[in-house]
Amino acid sequence: MFPGGSDSYLAISGEAHHFLSSSDTFHTPSLGDEDLDLDPDSALGVSDVVSDFGELGEDGPSGVPGNAVVGGNDPSFASTFVSTPSQSLEHLSLNQQSGGPMLGPDLSQFSSSSPMTIDVPLSDMNPGLLGHNQLTTIDQSELSAQLGLSLPRPQSPDQPLSADSLSDSLQDEDVDDFRRSALVDPPLSLSVSLAASLSEQPAVPASSAAPAHKGVGGKKGKKKKDPNEPQKPVSAYALFFRDTQAAIKGQNPSATFGEVSKIVASMWDSLGEEQKQVYKRKTEAAKKEYLKALAAYKANQLQTQPSIEVLDAPVSPPEPVTPPRSSRIPVHAPDNNTITNICTSNIILDLPQVTTRSRTGAHKPQAPPPANKILISKQQLQSPRQPPPLQQMQNTPPPPRLQQMLHSPAPPPLQAKPRVIATATPPPPPLQIKFVPVAQSDVSAPIIVTTAESPAAEVPPPTAIITDLSPTATEEVTEEGMEVELNVSLTPDAPPADAPSVCVRAGCNNTPIESKDWDREYCSNECVATHCRDVFMAWCAIRGQNSTTVT
DNA sequence: AGTTTGATTGTTGAC
DNA sequence: GTCAACAATCAAACT
16 A cells, blocks of 8 residues: 555545645535534535545646645645644645545535545655556546546646636535525624635625616626525526536636536436535525525515615615626734634645635734644534535445546446446544655654534534644544544654754755644745645645546 | 626726 | 726536
């Protein structure tokens, strides 16, 4: 499994993805959300699924791989590393027990039935060079091909993980869902993801009262809609699309809507009836809610505006109004909660500018996470959001096609929709990520991150947990928990975990400084970011270029 | 005809 | 005239 024997590796067991997939992915919308509505089985998070298909590497806006991390341009990406300052990953090995290698946790359902191990030797850290011999369960390229996506070269890890993607499927969706339901119910205070914060517009231009434009009624003859009016529930397919597209886009930022649409359609097609039922049920539930909301709305309308104007002039009690897409804003100002949420779905970087960036400037840099801690989030931790449907389908068999893709070395064309019967698998266990220094002799502090994605809604697990600095702590595996092990090999010059004499980042010989964010392993945040970026890039390269081997 | 997302385009009001 | 803000439109596939 670990080629190279002693080399460090990154091992992810269980449904890896949350962490891995994301390149952005690291964001994953669906990561753990909480059930808002309580239908534990109804949330699927495809988000991550796709992440695997695609590539991390698309060049982001900046085109420079490192930007995200260092510059903090890409929050999602950045966040991925920020908190993992202490390690350098030389070799990555991903072990998944139940998830597809890269499929998001949510998607894991698709492949969850079969444990798989992905070993990705990173013998050569050169991004882009790692390609040869890695063992990965799934060949990214193949998947991509399957999906018909044009994957970018792995080299540039940056972007895919845009804030957008972050917010998308999950956050936004849920938020939207929430809003919808909120129409009837009192506004809730939602914690929105960073993504949401980032993407949001300054704040509701309350003033922008001037609708810069003509009455909507535009071409399609749409009538002006009362913002307070409950929105009709969307179709099961729409829900699925919503959950899935973000992940697809996250991995393949360059994918056009059409491509994404096709992929989603393909996935939908591959989705088992049971899984579709999950969505359908969700839709049904939404419909019921809608009807109730509508009734309440109408009642309200009658009360507040008995006159004929009802149709044209929303009576609006200053309630939660669904803002235009372009101006969506977090329900509440970014604050600690926001940050926390961000963490929920991402590994948090401690670079303030990265994690706290906000157009509104409403939120301030948060205190960096405790040393050696990786915050992996599961949205559920704090967000009321409901988990994406895919997540909820954890018990359902993986879609045939996906499954097939996962297991077949040379998957057939997309068109071919092999039907495979998958066995139901238990819900994904809590995610655990361990950073295990496996390096030859250098051992860095292992970090264990556990995000308990407790199925039980009422038990909001700690956001991050971690830290087991002892080198030996690597073996820990939770019975059902997803475990991610990051066996990190430190650079040759890296000193012992406890007291490195020089900065861990390769090429940096500065003296490490004390920081609550790391154990005296780095000399600065920049080094932390750079180091993480390099590692990530290497990882991306591997993912993107090589095939994976399923074990 | 409506839904999904995001980019683009067009319109409007404010400077 | 420029800019910002926002709505409309478009893509493919599905309900």
